[in-house]
Amino acid sequence: MSAAPTSTTAALPTSEQHGIKAHSDGRFGFVPVQTRNDRFKSVDVADFAPVTGREAVWKLSPVAKFTDLTAGELDGAPYDVASTPTDGVAIDWVGRDDARIGSVGAPEERAAANAWTSFEKALVITITGEEDKEITVTRAQLGTGPRGAHAIIEARPFSRATIILENTGDARITENLEIIVGESAHLTVVSLQEWNTGAVHLANHFASVGRDAYLKHVVVSLGGSIVRVNPSVRLAGPGSDTDLFGLYFADAGQHLEQQVYVHHDAANSRSRVTYKGALQGTGARTVWIGDVLIGRNAPGTDSYEQNRNLVLTEGTRADSIPNLEIETGDIKGAGHASATGRFDDEQLFYLQSRGITEDEARRLVVRGFLSEIVQHIGSKPLEDRLQAAIEAELRSTDEVRAPAPTEEN
């Protein structure tokens, strides 16, 4: 099974086949994108038409609420970042001519391209050294004016680190982050969104994982008005490995979105995508789109993606769309799962029948549901902090939730 049989190759669609190439009459020149990897890319905002909200990448987003980020002029100047000096981690601002910029990915939509066109300098976090280390890089003073930004995390070959990108305060920002995971490097990147109410954050993360390297990527979105963090990971080297985790908790009026894309582009690569979210309050909205592409040159791929949503109150909406595209039959496994549901009444009854109050039983169930993600982060202080943040969200559930009907019997 190491080489695809000729007959299989011959059966695959060819460009001559009807419907794949443009019709010769010229009237129907539009050809839909045939594979996830063929989407239009450009670093120049002028190459993208104004956003209408009908585009595939925008159709589930409230685009009217951030036209300043997709169509307006952005402040691309460097901003304040805070971190504790750590051996083996260098943080610098570099010019647009730095060779690493653009080496991993390019925008597929207008907000990302607007950021790319606008940034003056890129923030670069460079990791060296084989010992484990952890660093938190905090942005807390982005202000309320529209910004565009660019950042790079480079884990040199054989290096190991956990990078926590902490986001608090006000913000209206669109940005791109390129993550380079060198050969045999072991990198954890946690993007933590604890913005103030009203913040808008549009981010695209592009990662490339080298030979025998590992990337753990975690998106935690709790605060902000509109938060859209879209990670794309290309498993570029043989034996590359990635775990993508997501944890989100949408309150009334909050829009939390993540479009995840994993591209298996080398042999024996492995990916796991696990996103879990809770929704409470009128207008709480979450979007998860999970695309996995197993390329022709990725035999031996092992892939699984799943999304779970727990609906805590009326008036919420969760979109969950897994897509799996497989170009080679020679794989170990590929699967996907998605489920969105409300509380299981039998679970509540069981807990209450042991004396636990209804409110506490709900908290236990939600905490249990989300802790699967928290437990995988791998940083004990951060795990404890997130458990506390989830507790705080849950306490507000009690205020949001309509009073339970009194029992009639």
Added chain:
Amino acid sequence: MSVLEIKDLHVSVETDQGTKQILKGVNLTINEGEIHAIMGPNGSGKSTLAYTIAGHPKYHADSGSILLDGEEVLTMTVDQRARAGLFLAMQYPVEIPGVTVTNFLRTAKTAIDGEAPAIRSWIKDVRQSMTNLRMDKSFAERNVNEGFSGGEKKRNEILQLELLKPKFAILDETDSGLDVDALKIVSEGVNRAKANTGLGILLITHYTRILRYIEPDFVHVFVNGRIAEQGGPELADRLEDEGYDRFLVDSNVG
């Protein structure tokens, strides 16, 4: 001395075909320290009685009452009933993902007692009870009932019975699906709980098998939503020989 009294209890349940009356006037008094076995054919309403006492929202008490030491149980919420001293060991305990047995037990104990248990003696009690029920230490860190076998789930129920120390326990078909070794272990746990706390027990079962290990003081035969006959342990022996056929002649329960 505690007493649980069920008086002329009528219970219905909503089904797709409309409201269905299941309990049709149940009268039963259980004193502290007594073991009552309720036996009956499938569909006679035994489990409905168990869930109604525990307060499952699916079951509606249309009339009658359940009194625990004179207090009306039917107006209490599910958790209030548990804190008042009632316990239901379920036939099909549910899984609670992400919640460990340790965390669950401590939370439940704190809720029942109104204060957190003293850590050192609590850990000792939990370990001792788990050892008695031949539960491996690793159970403590597993999520509640997740991936447990049928027998492990039942042992976990009895573990809770031993640790939460209710005044009255309802055991709903605790014997179902257990092999003879597991049945003995679970029965020992129930007998130990009774010896330690002197609780009253309502033992619901389809078969007489468990009555070899847990000896009832009273046996009630449940047919078509009410008690058709009652007696001492000898009634169980008779059922063992004759089955439920003679009770079913005049009823519409198949």
